[in-house]
Amino acid sequence: MTTRPTPALLVLEDGRIFRGDSFGAEGDTVGEAVFATGMTGYQETLTDPSYHRQVVVMTAPHIGNTGINDEDPESGRVWVAGYVVRDPARVPSSWRSRRTLDDELRAQGVVGISGVDTRALTRHLRERGAMRVGISSTTTDSAEVLARVQSAPPMAGADLSGEVTASEPYVVPASGAKRFTVAALDLGIKTMTPAQLARRGVEVHVLPSTSTLEDVLSVSPDGLFFSNGPGDPATADHAIGLLEGLLARGVPYFGICFGNQLFGRALGLGTYKLKYGHRGINQPVLDRSTGKVEVTSHNHGFAVQWPTAVPLDVGVSTPYGRAEVSHVCLNDDVVEGLRLLDDDGELLGFSVQYHPEAAAGPHDAAYLFDRFTSLMERRGAERGTSRASSATESTASNTEGVSN
Amino acid sequence: MPKRTDISSVLVIGSGPIVIGQACEFDYSGTQACRVLKAEGLRVILVNSNPATIMTDPEFADATYVEPITPEFVGKVIEKERPDALLATLGGQTALNTAVALDEAGVLEKYGVELIGASIEAIQAGENRESFKRIVESLPVADGAEVARSLICHTMDECLEGAVELSYPVVVRPSFTMGGAGSGMAYDENDLRRIAGAGLAASPTTEVLLEESIIGWKEYELEVMRDRADNVVIVCSIENLDPMGVHTGDSITVAPAMTLTDREYQKLRDIAIGVIRAVGVDTGGCNIQFAVNPDDGRVVVIEMNPRVSRSSALASKATGFPIAKIAARVALGYTLDEIPNDITAETPASFEPTLDYVVVKAPRFAFEKFPHAEATLTTHMKSVGEAMAIGRNFTEALQKALRSLERPDAAFSWAAPPGDRHDLLQRVRVPHDGRLRLVMDALRAGASVDEVFAATGIDPWFLDQMLLLDEVAREVADAPELAPALLRRAKRHGFSDQQIADLRGTSADVVRGVRWALGVRPVFKTVDTCAAEFAARTPYHYSSYDEETEVEPRERSAVIILGSGPNRIGQGIEFDYSCVHASLALGAVPGGGFETVMVNCNPETVSTDYDTSDRLYFEPLTLEDVLEVVHAEQQAGPVAGVIVQLGGQTPLGLAQGLQDAGVPIVGTSPQAIHLAEERGAFGRVLQQAGLPAPKHGTATSFDEAKAIADEVGYPVLVRPSYVLGGRGMEIVYDEESLEGYIVRATEVTPEHPVLVDHFLDDAVELDVDALYDGEELFLGGVMEHIEEAGVHSGDSACALPPITLGAEEVGRIRASTEAIARGVGVRGLLNVQYALASDTIYVLEANPRASRTVPFVSKATATPLAKAAARVMLGATVKELRAEGMLPAVGDGGDLPPTSPIAVKEAVMPFNRFRTPDGKTVDTVLGPEMRSTGEVMGIDAGFGMAFAKAQAAAYGGLPTGGCIFVSVANRDKRHMIFPVKRLADLGFEVLATAGTARVLQRNGVAATVVRKHSEGAGPDGEPEIVARILAEEVDLVINTPHGVTSGGSPRVDGYDIRTAAVMRDVPCITTIQGLAAAVQGIEALQSGALGVRSLQAWADALVEQRRSS
C-alpha cells in the first residue's frame, strides 16, 4: 500500500495559496514563479541555466515519464529554484532512462511540489503577471512562507550571469574540419549551442561572463557569440561594454536570448520585463526578411523595446550600422530578433530572442547557425583582403573599447 | 499571402455512407469546410450520397447533390455546375479515389477544374508504397528514416518464399482493396495460406504486399498542417496504447504522446515535415504514422494519408485546432499566420497546440452482431465507433473514456475476483475487444508490469498507471470510511460513483449523496489550444476533480442537449444530426433564442465541434457525468431544461434518473417514455386506442416462452427486452429452434425476460416519423420498406413517399400514429413501425424519440423535422411553426403532391470488413437483427431511377446487361418468375441452380443450369457457381436463404455464393422484394437519361407543387 507523501505548500507573493504533495527534495525554496508550456523536454528545461532563481510550473500534467538520461541535459546541473507539477511519473519508461526525475531532484536538492492545480496557477500568473513564490514541505504555516517570499529579491534588477557562467574558459572542438573560431560568452549557455556550432565546423571558445576584450581577442575569433542566460539585461553593463567594443571592431556577432537583449542595449535600444514571459516550444515567429513562420522554443521574461516612435519595418541608425527588427512573435508582436546592417545593407551581426538550438523544441530555426557561419565566411574573405588596415584599426579602437 | 481570387466556385466531395473505417468524422470535416468556403463568399457545390449528414443540409452549400459518389455521377455534377475547383481531401478515401478517377478520365481537364488541396501527383506519391518508400529513405533528417521492408507477390508460391525472406510474422496487404480489407498478420504458413489466399482472391490485380512485421513496437501518429508558403505545423501527436499490430482505429489512443523524450519527438516531427514536403501536399492536413522500437528508438514510417483523416477529427477535438476548417482556408490560398486561432482570437493558426490535459480515445466494437466473425484485433479496422474523454491526467481520461463506451463490461471492475494470473497473462497476448480489462485483471492477480509488458507490448508507463488505479481501488475498498481526501483521490483518478459504490458495497446514489454532502464535485476546465497561456474565447469544457472551474456565468436561459455517444450499429450519425439541428434551431428562435449546451463524447461528430453550440461539454453520457454538467450550468444561469429525445436510446435511458434528481426534462416526459418503451404499458395504450399488434408475451423461462409461442403461433420472433438495433433477435420457426435460441442467445431471468411475438410473414413494413405538440400531429413521412417485415427497419431499403400505399391506407396510418402520440403523451418526435399484413396495420413498436430516419425524411420532404421537434419540446406549436415558415403552411409528409420526387434509402452493410476464423467473409443475409453501419439516399422523379441511384451509391450499382445467377428458396420460386423473366427480356443471360432453373424453363425463361458449389467442378471441368462468380462471369446474384438451420447458421451453399459475391463486389440480392425493385432500377438505367438534381432544386419544385395543388 502506498504511503502518503509529505504535504507541501505553495505561496505566491500576492498571498494565493496552493496545497499539494512534496516532490523531489523536501525543504523550502523561493524564486520567481514562471510557467512553461512544453509537453516534452522537462530534462532540458530543468538544466537550462536561464531558469536560475525561477520556480518553474509545468503546464503539462505528466512530468517524468521518460526519466532522466545522460544525453539530454543542457548543463552540468539542475538550475530551477523549484519545480511545480501535477502528476509526476512513478516509474520512467524510456530505453535511454538512467534514473527517475524524483531521484534526480532529490540528489540535486531541488524542492518541488506535485498535485496542485497547475492550470489554475498558470491562469493566475497569466492574469497577475510573473511574481515571487515560495514552496515549503517543512511548514504548513502559509504566513511564514509568505513572509519569506516577500523578502526574496525580485527578478527585475537581478544580475545573475556571474552565478551561472563557467569559472574557466574551455574549448568545444569543431566536429570535422575546423572552419571558424568563435568566442562564446557564457552568460548561462546551453550545451546544445556549442554543439550546433561545432557541427558546422566551428571551434567554440566558451569564455566566462567576466572576460575582457583582451580575453576575447586573444582567441582571435572569426565571430562573437553571446549566449542565453538569467537575469535583467539592464544590469549587464560589463557584457554590453564588451559587445560594443567588439562591434566597433566589426567582429561578426550572433546572439541568442540574453544575447539578443544585450545586442539591443549595445545598439542603444531599451529592454523591458514582459508580464509573464514566453516559455514554451510552440511559439510562432515571423522571419520578416522571408515572410516565413517558424515554430520556436522560447524562454524569456525580458524583451527588447523597439522605439515606439519608429515603425517595425523602419531601421534605426546606430554607431555600428543600421539596426532592424528581423523577427517578431506572431502571438503578441514582441521583438524576437535584431540584425545590424552596413550602409550597403550587408549583414554585420544578428541575434534572436528565442532558441534556434532548440533542446527542448522544434528545429525550424536551425538555419540561423548557418546564417552565422556564412556571415563569418563573407566577413573573413573581406577582412582577408584588408588585414593590415583592420589590424591597426583594431588596436586603435582597442583603448577606446576599454575606456567606455 | 492573401486568398486566391481566381476561384469563385468549389466542388466538395463527401465520403458517402458510414462504413467501418470511414465514419461521420468526414461529415464533421466536410461541414467545417463548407462553412468556411461559404463564409469566403464562394459558390459551394456538394456531392454526398449520405442523407444523414449535416453537410448535406441545404443551407450548408449552394447546390447540394445527394447523388452517388461515383466518377459517373460526380462527372455529371461537374458538367452541370462547372466548378472552378475541386476539394477532395476532406471526404476520406472515397473522395480521394473519385478525384483520381475523374482526373484519369480527363473530366477535370475537360471542364477546367483545378484540384486544390493535394495534387494528383501528391496523392499518388503518398498512396503508392514504392514511391513513398523512396521519399522516406531520401529525407534530409538526422540519422535518417526508413520504412518496413516489403515485397510484392502475385502467387502463393511467391508469398511463401517472401515470408521466409522477411521471416514470420508478416503483414499481408492486398493491393487496391478498400480500407485494408483482406489484410492481416500471418504468424505461420497456415495463416499465410489463409490470409494471402483470401488476399490474392480479393485483389483485382491478384497482388498482395508482404511486409516485415514490426508488431509490438510503439505506434504514433502526427497530424500535420501545411500552407502554400510552406509553413508547417504539427497539430497533435497521438500515442497508441495498443502497440503495432492493432489498427490505430481499433487501438486505445492517447494525446499528447506520453512516453517520448523531446529528442525522439522532434525526430518524428522532422520526419513528418520532411514527408509532407517531399510528397508535395501543397496545402492542408495530412496524417503520418510511425512505429518506434522500444529497445533502441529506431523509427519506421508506416504510412501517410495526404488528406484529412479519422485521426484529424480526433486531433481537432483533442486540441481545439479545427484541422478541416484550416485546411479549407489554406486550400484557398491563405497562409497559417493569416488565419486566426478562433479559440484565443488574438493568436494565429501558425502555432502548435499545447495541451495541459490528457485525451484518451477508446474504440467501440460490434462483434455481437457478427457471431461468426473473427474477433481478434489486427491490421485492418473492425470498430464501428469511438468515444473520447478528456481529463487532467491519464487515469482520469482513461476511466472516463471507458465508461463513455456505454458497455457494462468496458469500465474496469473490482467486483469479481480477477482469476488466474497465468491464464490471464496468456489471454492478454492476442489483442481483442476488452483486452485492457483483462490487463487490469492480470495486474490485480499479481502479474508484474514486466510480465504484462512481455505479454502485450503495452508501454510500462501505461501499465504502471493501471497499477496505480488498482492501488487506489484497494485503498477505497479497505478504508474504514470514505474520507473526503480518499474520495477526492479516487475521483482524481477517474473512478465513477458506480465503481466506488461497487468497491464499498453500496449504491452509486449513496456515493453521490455522500460526495455532494462533502462538496466533492468536479470543476470544468477549458480546451484552449495553449495550456492557458492566453485567455480562451470558446467555452469548450471538460470535467476534472481539480480546484478551479472556468464556467462563465450567463444571462440567457440554457437548453442542455444530450448527444448519442459513440457510434454503434443501430445508433449512429442520424442521432447526432438531430442533436445538431436542435442546437441550431434553439440558438435562433425568433425573438431571443436559448443558450445551447451540448453534451457528448463522440469525437467524430458535428455536435462536438465547438462551433456548433454556445457551449460544449466533452463528457461521458452517464447519469453521474450529466448531473454534474447540469449542476455546473445551473450555477452559471437559468436552465430551461434538458433534451433527451434526440440522441437515441442513450439519453432516453437517462431521462428517469435525471428527473428523479430534479432535473427538468423538456418534451416527452419520462413517464410517457415509459409508456412507449415498456411492453405491458404500451400494450394498454394500443388497446385503449383499439390498435392491433402482433400477438405477443413476455417469458422468463423456456417453458413460458414455449407456452406463449404455442398460443400466438409459429413463426415467432424472440429477443431480449429493452434493446435498440434489434440485438439478439431471431425468427424461429419451431419449438426446437426456440429452445436452441433460449439456450444460446440469452440467460432468461425475471430481470432479463425474453419477448416472444407472433412473426408476421409476408408483411409490408412501414416506418413513420411524426411530430406531435399535444394538439396537432405533423406526419413527417411514411416510408414503405422494400424488404418484407422481418428485415430490420435499419437494414431494409425504403421508399418515401410509399410506392404502393393508397391515400386511404396513409389515412389509417395517420390516425393510428396520432392515437399513439396522444395515448403516450408525446411532445416532440415519435417514430412508429407498422406491418401491413392482409390489410391489417399492426403496430410493431413506437419510439418516443428522434429515429434513424429523421434526416432521410427531412431531406426527402425538404422539412427540418428535428429543428421543429426541438421547438415543439420548448413549447412552440405546429401551428406556430407553420406560420413561421419552418413547417409548410399546409399539408405534411403524409400528403405529398403526386408529382413529388421519390426518395429511396438503402442500407450499407459491413460484411466485407469481417472474416470468419477460416478467412471467409461473414454471411450477408438480412434479418431482424440490425447490422448496417450506414445508409445512402437516391432521389429522382421515379422509383426505378431513385432505387438505381441508391444501389449505385451503396454498392457501385446495378448491371445494365450481362449475366445473372438465380437460386432461391422454394417459398420464393413462384414470386421470382416474373422479375427474372423480365430481366431475360431486358437481355440478361440467366444462370440458375437446377431447381430454380427448372421452374424458370417451365415458364419460358431460357435458364442455363450451373453446378452447385457443393457439387464441385463437373466431369469435363465445368466450373461450379462460386468459381464462376470469382471468375467475374456473373454480374448480379439473386439468392434468397434456404430457410435457417436451427442454431442460426445459414445453409452452406447459399453462404458460399453470397460471400463470393461480396468478395467480387457483385451486387447480391437476398430478398424477392429486392429483386422486384432491382428490375425496376435496371429498366430505368437501360432507358438511359441519368440525371442529377440538387436538393435545393427539388425543394423549390416541391413548394411549387404544394402551392399549385
Ligand SMILES: Nc1ncnc2c1ncn2[C@@H]1O[C@H](COP(=O)(O)OP(=O)(O)O)[C@@H](O)[C@H]1O
Ligand atoms: N509492418 C507492420 N508490422 C506490424 N503492424 C503493422 C505493420 N504495418 C502496419 N501495421 C499495423 O496495421 C495498422 C494499419 O496499417 P496502415 O498502414 O496504417 O493501414 P491503413 O491505411 O488501414 O491505416 C497500423 O495502425 C499498425 O498498427
Ligand SMILES: Nc1ncnc2c1ncn2[C@@H]1O[C@H](COP(=O)(O)OP(=O)(O)O)[C@@H](O)[C@H]1O
Ligand atoms: N411481429 C413481427 N412480425 C414481423 N416482423 C417483425 C415483427 N416484430 C418485429 N419485426 C421486424 O423486426 C425488426 C426489429 O423489430 P423492432 O421492434 O423495430 O426492434 P428495434 O427496437 O430493434 O427497432 C422490425 O424492423 C421488423 O422488420
Ligand SMILES: [Mg+2]
Ligand atoms: Mg493507418
Ligand SMILES: [Mg+2]
Ligand atoms: Mg424498430
